[in-house]
Amino acid sequence: MFNTGDTVSYGTSGVCTIAEKKRLTLGGQPHECFILRPVFDASMKICVPCDSTPLLQKMRAMPTRDELLSLLREPAPTHDPDPEVRRETYREALKSGSLHELIAMVRDIYTERTLRRAKGKQLSAYEDSALRNAQNALHSEFAYVMGIRPDEVPAFIEKELNKA
Structure with missing residues (x-):
């Protein structure tokens, strides 16, 4: 469980x-709450x-830092050509908030962007x-963990992906 003063990703x-x-x-009922x-x-x-699981x-x-770098060095996900399948995958990744799924999603969208740009x-x-x-x-997680500004994260990630 988490405590006051902890830093978390939400x-x-x-x-x-x-x-x-x-x-x-909340909603007329008392609840213990974390204020983030x-x-x-x-x-x-x-x-x-x-009490909200x-x-x-x-x-x-x-x-x-090592966990983030390890995720960047994983092979790129397989790109599904079906936009509806991708949409559902992206929706689930955003809903889960999973670092692994979000990174895979971003890499997949970059692939799609490259394919689309080639077609204008x-x-x-x-x-x-x-x-x-x-x-x-x-970007906030990478910035916080790597000790850089959020606007420096895209260049940092690109550099790391080029190393892989």
Whole structure:
């Protein structure tokens, strides 16, 4: 379980600090809640009821530097040509908040973007939106763990992928 002061990743919100744990009334019922503060967006607060398993499952411990680099060095996922299959895969990856699934999704969307650019086309609105959501979470995690700014993450990832 997590404690006040811990740094966690929360779904696609990215890196957050557990600012406090307090009792709040939600939907007319009292709940113990974690109050999360995103590290790279001090204006935002996230309330996670401690009795909500689906919301608690979105909270996970921060990866290590070696874990992140290892995920980048995995072989690229197989690209499915069916856009509906990809859409469902992306939806599940975003829903899970799994670091492994989000990285695989981003790499797959990059593949699709390359294929589309070769035909003079752009990503679909859904793929573009899914990519931004995944990057929001991933960039904050990479920035936090690697000790770099979020805007430096794309170049860092590209450099690491080129090494692989």
